[in-house]
Amino acid sequence: MLKEIEALYLEPRASKLQEKRNTARGTGKRLTYDCFNCIPQGGIALCREGRPIGHGGKPLSLQAVLEGRRSRVCQECPSYTPEANSYEGEVVNALPG
Secondary structure, eight states: HHHHHHHTTTTTHHHHHHHHHHHHHTTTTOGGGGOOTEEEETEEEETTTOOEEETTEEEEBHHHHTHHHHHHHHOOTOOOOOOOGEETTEEEOOOOO
């Protein structure tokens, strides 16, 4: 599983995922990826605040988050904090592990 996760951060895949996030940002909706409270754990994304990130009771996969998917919970969350995790307009998430 770890090798699959690491592969998400390697080129050329990382650039393709970045393109998808940039396209998703154009919708004006809050990306789960952009929130400082979103943390990778294994192959899924969790919320530091304990909120259930996902759809239909299933957690969002890390790949889905890196592709720019978003959870309804993130859209309505009062703790959504994109600024704390950004660097010159691009969000920087650390490689899990």
